Amino acid sequence: MKRRLGVIAGEAGIDFVDVSLMATVPGRGLRTPMLVSGPGARRYAEMIRPLGARADVLDGPAGLAAERKLLRSVFYKGLAAAVVEALEAARAAGCEDWLRENIADELTRASAATLDRLVEGSHRHALRRTVEMQAAADMLDDLDVPPLISMASRDLLRRLAESRSTPQVY
Template sequence: MTVPASRPVIAVLGLGEAGSLIAADLAAAGAIVRGYDPKVPAPAGVGAADSDAAAVSGASIVLSVNSAADAVDALRDSLPGLPTGTIWADLNTATPGLKERLAALGGRTVRVVDVALMSPVPGRGLRTPMTASGPAAPELAVVLGGYGASVEVLDGPVGAAATRKLLRSVFYKGLAAAVTESLEAARAAGLEEWLRGNIREELIRGDASTLDRLVDGSRRHAVRRREEMAAATELLTDLGVPPRIAPAARDVLDALIEQRPTP
């Protein structure tokens, strides 16, 4: 790790779990860091500010790690104190449209970079894998990389990183939701340990061909599987477990049937 010879001032807005860990790691690596959060004190080594505007004053890089709901207000409130050319890195999980809105709001004053955190921050902190998009993404990657961050720069405009993250979230968070619902139903049926073991075995057996089997099998056997998920939906209802994922799967399979070419 090579700490930049001319250390920039890095402001971190939002000192929740992710923001605090990233800010603390930057400070420990030798960066000059200022942080602000109305509810959370700054971690050791991070200069505490009493507002967004105070935190970003004189900063060359701002990491916005508050929330998607606060992202626009944080930039709007900070704009008066931002030097022209400041990199505004939005690390919040948000839609590409929101990232584009931030870029438009920043105008010619700040250079907005869309950053996506690609794994949980606890246990990794600044070393959490990140993807970044936007014209200033390469510059941000060099600076943060100098302090130990791993930032993959994507070709494409602001919003490209958010698109990839959310597409991945559909799979990963959807899988987690399916597992949660199935285990809740199994618990109601007195079969939770059996199902936990079954799920573990399926995950262990997964390999490079699993994806093709899931996709091709769903299309090939859509009719039978739709009826299977309709029955599963009824079972969950009978067990007193509100079905959400099961009927969604049934509806997806129904749509696959409708997409089949007419003989």
């Protein structure tokens, strides 16, 4: 949509700016980190930075900032959805406090190495993890918790397993 708006604005001689807010606004206001792109991005950033704003300019067309925000949303909103589903299931299983503490500990200890471990481990152990996520989804069904994220995880892992040409570690 922002790419299309950028083209329409450009045809009308308007320097369109794609502004994507990269964090929550409450408590930050104008200091909320922004990504900006499009023909008017540099000018926009120059106008608002003296007011205390943080605007990172991406060289490229309108829509580039929105694309980056949505890519981040896949991660961040997906993570939030996984946490919500897991805690709902833990509540139904009678161990929400335990899981909440476990998740907080994992997030607190996370580092760049955690990211590498998550990605590499998902590829390397995709077949075993597909089976594990099916079992998790079945358990959530038994707990009357819709396993939306669990099933999506299973499906992604299945796709990774099917795309591998080398034997997997089970």
